[in-house]
Amino acid sequence: MILNYLWIGFFLIAFIVALIRVGMGDTAILKTMMDGVFDSASTGVTISMGLIGVMSLFLGFMNIGEKAGAVRFLSRIVGPFFSKLFPDLPKNHPAMGHMMMNFSANLLGLDNAATPFGLKAMESMQQDNPNKEVASNSQIMFMVLHASGLTLIPVSIIAQRVLLKSNNPTEIFIPCMIGTFVATIVAMSVTAIWQKFTWQQWKAILALSLIGSVVLAGMGIYLRLYLTKEGATTFSNLVSNGLILLLFIVFIIGGLVKKVMVFDAFIDGAKQGFDVAIKIIPYLVGIFVGISLLRTCGAFDYMVQGLSWVCHAVGIDDQFVPAMPTAFIKPFSGGGARAMMLDAMKVYGPDSFVGRLACVFQGSADTTFYIVAVYFGSVGIKNTRYAVSAALLADLAGIITAIFLAYYWPWS
Secondary structure: OHHHHHHHHHHHHHHHHHHHHHHOOOOOHHHHHHHHHHHHHHHHHHHHHHOHHHHHHHHHHHHHHHHOOHHHHHHHHHHHHHHHHOOOOOOOOHHHHHHHHHHHHHHOOOHHHHHHHHHHHHHHHHHOOOOOOEOOHHHHHHHHHHHOOOOOOOHHHHHHHHHOOOOOHHHHHHHHHHHHHHHHHHHHHHHHHHOOOOHHHHHHHHHHHHHHHHHHHHHHHHHHHOOOHHHHHHHHHHHHHHHHHHHHHHHHHHHHHOOOOHHHHHHHHHHHHHHHHHHHHHHHHHHHHHHHHHHHHOHHHHHHHHHHHHHHHOOOOOOOHHHHHHHHHOOOOHHHHHHHHHHHHHHHOOOOHHHHHHHHHHHOOOOHHHHHHHHHHOOOOOEOOOHHHHHHHHHHHHHHHHHHHHHHOOOO
């Protein structure tokens, strides 16, 4: 529903701006807009087809990991921590297992596995919800954590950077991890304040925040202060590429231990890469056409100029402004934000400041309004209380962190 209104809005804004420019004597604007429409439709298909190889690679290995028990292993690790976040649920409540599977699948980028687990978790919690039309504390905490977008490997972003011929497609791996970690901590903390957590519950959040912050901050300080720019680039490349390769190897070893037919599992997962690429063709074409109209009619330029003017007025560098459309649309539509990110990389280059920042924006948050609509709508909840506010605050934290990293991370 939201994407429907967003797409209609693209066309209406472009039409109004075009009429104004035609009235001012710019008769060539209509041809420019239509040329852009045809080019963007072709680009949408090209990008979708180009994703098949990389998506098949990652989804193939992810399927090996799933069959080897990686999701269940992660569930056992995070179990004690999540029990602190959901005090209203008994220890053996069925929703707990579904939530752990959902979070674990998200960490591994297994969206197809995560969604069914998430919907089942909401259904289980709804059975104990005294007011069926009002979200319970446990449902809100679950939704907010899911909407914070915590993912270890931004598979689709790396794949799209490969497609657009980035010199270092995986360099956004650690910044995305930092951005989504900050968003998740903010999501937990804000929700905990609303839910009046006890000191025992807060200790779990503070412990996770401290451990994660020390590790990530230590890595950032080491890169900034103790390595040259070339050394920092080398270290970042080793960590980013090494962790992904290590994960692949661990999945294969785990599959062998569990007596999984590893290659067959890889093939079954890789087939999904083709299916995903084909399914997003109409989606990307539609979004790209709308974005093209906004760009070619000049609406994007006006928006960027307006935000840049505000930055200059308050004395802030405006280099980050062209990447902001990705951040603005992300809470509404993952596909729309993906298209904005791709557009930024195509216009400015995948290894440019704007291209990198758009990627980190995409990897630092999730589609808040879509998740609210699907998860709460699936169980008939009408009053979501403070869930949207908490999730949007987490999105804001991820955006601010992404901008900070774009300026201070030692990119190559």
